Amino acid sequence: MNAILNPTEKSQIHFGQYIRSGKNPPKTTVSDNTHHYRELVYSVIMDTMSNAYPILKNFLNAKEWENAVQYFFENHKSQTEQIWKLPFEFYEFYLENPFPTKKIIPFLNELMYFEWLEIEVFMMEDLEFLPFSEKGNPKTDVLIPNPEIKILPLQYPIHNKATKKITEKDKGQYFVSLHRDYYDKQVKFNELSLPFVEMLVLLNEQETTFIDLYPILKKYESDSEKISEQILEFIRFALENNLILGYKKTRN
Amino acid sequence: MVGIGYRKEFSKEFLYDHKIHPDFVEVAPENWLGVGGYWKQEFKKVREKYPLFLHGLSLSIGSPEGVDIDFVKKIKAFIEETGAVLYSEHLSFSKVDNAHLYDLLPIPFTQDAIDRVVENILIVQDLLGRRLILENASYYTLLKQEISEPEFINEIVRRSDCEMLLDVNNVYVNSFNHHYDAKEFISKMPLERVKYIHIAGHFKVNEHLIIDTHGAEIIDPVYDLLDFTLQKLQREVPILLERDFNIPELEVLESEMTQLRNIQNKVLNPMIV
Numbered sequence: 001m002n003a004i005l006n007p008t009e010k011s012q013i014h015f016g017q018y019i020r021s022g023k024n025p026p027k028t029t030v031s032d033n034t035h036h037y038r039e040l041v042y043s044v045i046m047d048t049m050s051n052a053y054p055i056l057k058n059f060l061n062a063k064e065w066e067n068a069v070q071y072f073f074e075n076h077k078s079q080t081e082q083i084w085k086l087p088f089e090f091y092e093f094y095l096e097n098p099f100p101t102k103k104i105i106p107f108l109n110e111l112m113y114f115e116w117l118e119i120e121v122f123m124m125e126d127l128e129f130l131p132f133s134e135k136g137n138p139k140t141d142v143l144i145p146n147p148e149i150k151i152l153p154l155q156y157p158i159h160n161k162a163t164k165k166i167t168e169k170d171k172g173q174y175f176v177s178l179h180r181d182y183y184d185k186q187v188k189f190n191e192l193s194l195p196f197v198e199m200l201v202l203l204n205e206q207e208t209t210f211i212d213l214y215p216i217l218k219k220y221e222s223d224s225e226k227i228s229e230q231i232l233e234f235i236r237f238a239l240e241n242n243l244i245l246g247y248k249k250t251r252n
Numbered sequence: 253m254v255g256i257g258y259r260k261e262f263s264k265e266f267l268y269d270h271k272i273h274p275d276f277v278e279v280a281p282e283n284w285l286g287v288g289g290y291w292k293q294e295f296k297k298v299r300e301k302y303p304l305f306l307h308g309l310s311l312s313i314g315s316p317e318g319v320d321i322d323f324v325k326k327i328k329a330f331i332e333e334t335g336a337v338l339y340s341e342h343l344s345f346s347k348v349d350n351a352h353l354y355d356l357l358p359i360p361f362t363q364d365a366i367d368r369v370v371e372n373i374l375i376v377q378d379l380l381g382r383r384l385i386l387e388n389a390s391y392y393t394l395l396k397q398e399i400s401e402p403e404f405i406n407e408i409v410r411r412s413d414c415e416m417l418l419d420v421n422n423v424y425v426n427s428f429n430h431h432y433d434a435k436e437f438i439s440k441m442p443l444e445r446v447k448y449i450h451i452a453g454h455f456k457v458n459e460h461l462i463i464d465t466h467g468a469e470i471i472d473p474v475y476d477l478l479d480f481t482l483q484k485l486q487r488e489v490p491i492l493l494e495r496d497f498n499i500p501e502l503e504v505l506e507s508e509m510t511q512l513r514n515i516q517n518k519v520l521n522p523m524i525v
């Protein structure tokens with residue numbers, strides 16, 4: 001942009017700053033109506049964030065929630081042209097900036113990311129699905145995973161416990177997956193153990209069969225019969241929950 | 253041709269209940285760009301059934317900082333990918349000071365603004381390889397006004413060679429809020445450039461102010477203004493019924509579309525009616 005702004009450009013910038021902050025309204029031709037723009041824009045931003053972050057909103061009181069949205073909107077220059085992606089910028093903003101509440105929320109960032117991921121996984125562009133067959137042999141066939149999945153490590157059980165009841169005693173290691181169901185395209189959640197996470201990651205990284213999963217469980221269990229049982233249990237669970245779509249199609 | 257804005261809120265009924273029979277549908281590309289999964293499937297079904305018109309939100313043709321080239325390229329790819337019949341936008345700004353504001357803000361009616369808008373339009377038209385179709389905005393106040401709105405619009409259209417989406421509800425809303433004659437205003441528009449018409453309902457806040465909400469049924473004076481516009485145009489221009497909030501039963505929208513078709517037929521085929 002030119003270093004020297006003309007009065008029209010200055011007025012537009014002033015207007016934008018007023019709309020974001022609610023402070024220092026510009027003089028306009030019908031000054032009584034200037035505030036409508038601030039209110040219209042603010043309500044769009046508020047609705048977007050409230051729909052994206054229902055758990056966080058519910059955890060905070062009304063004033064805290066309003067402050068969080070207003071502080072973000074005033075101090076962040078929204079970059080996306082697609083407003084449904086703005087909640088991601090809200091999450092990113094509070095990774096970098098102190099959240100404007102007195103109380104410390106230890107799980108704030110992971111809660112925000114968890115809520116954003118639900119939107120992202122639902123809306124994200126389609127990934128490529130390898131051809132698969134629902135029938136096959138779990139012990140020998142290549143397992144085809146559902147690629148439309150995100151796995152989130154958590155320190156607090158925000159996925160299954162009311163946030164207002166979470167205390168420091170709950171701190172630990174949790175894993176949640178969010179995936180888009182192949183059939184109905186809805187987002188589903190699963191709590192996973194670490195070995196299950198490792199197996200899912202491997203499936204998504206390379207062609208994997210039963211035997212390739214063995215070394216993962218070997219780290220946690222020495223009895224080979226139990227290992228086999230656990231791998232079969234994993235495959236059954238993953239198929240049932242659409243984390244694995246099926247088996248690689250073999251040519252006849 | 254009479255179309256309707258396709259909304260996620262009524263998608264299921266729209267696709268499967270056959271309660272509504274538009275000749276085309278309109279969507280905002282910003283709501284569908286890069287979207288996969290469930291909505292990609294639904295959107296594909298919609299496109300298989302109806303011709304698609306695009307009506308953008310975030311181009312911000314009145315931005316003092318100019319338009320975003322990468323975004324225009326994304327729009328171009330989207331137009332091609334979807335086989336859209338046309339792409340229209342707003343004669344307003346929604347991005348300033350490098351921040352998107354997600355609303356249609358009125359451009360000051362000044363010579364400096366005209367120069368900037370014309371420059372922006374020429375860049376976009378060059379990138380898209382087609383003329384932009386820009387909608388007259390509704391506004392509740394202006395940052396600056398050196399010239400009248402018809403002068404502002406006419407000079408932009410003339411200098412940029414762009415086309416026009418005439419929103420008759422916006423004309424009505426502005427004529428009410430700013431006390432001018434709506435028909436006289438329409439007569440001053442570059443009517444030979446009008447490629448597309450919008451019509452909608454609005455919300456009367458008080459005796460002095462109407463807000464352009466697209467959240468109510470079309471009122472009679474706005475139907476009347478459409479009739480007047482078509483009399484002036486004397487040719488078929490696609491008309492879109494906009495309904496973004498407070499969405500009624502689809503039968504209500506269907507009957508509004510019927511009324512729009514009746515007006516169109518009456519004006520264009522007076523012998524038949």
Ligand SMILES: [Fe+2]
Nearest residue numbers: 387419450494
């Ligand atoms: Fe419109």
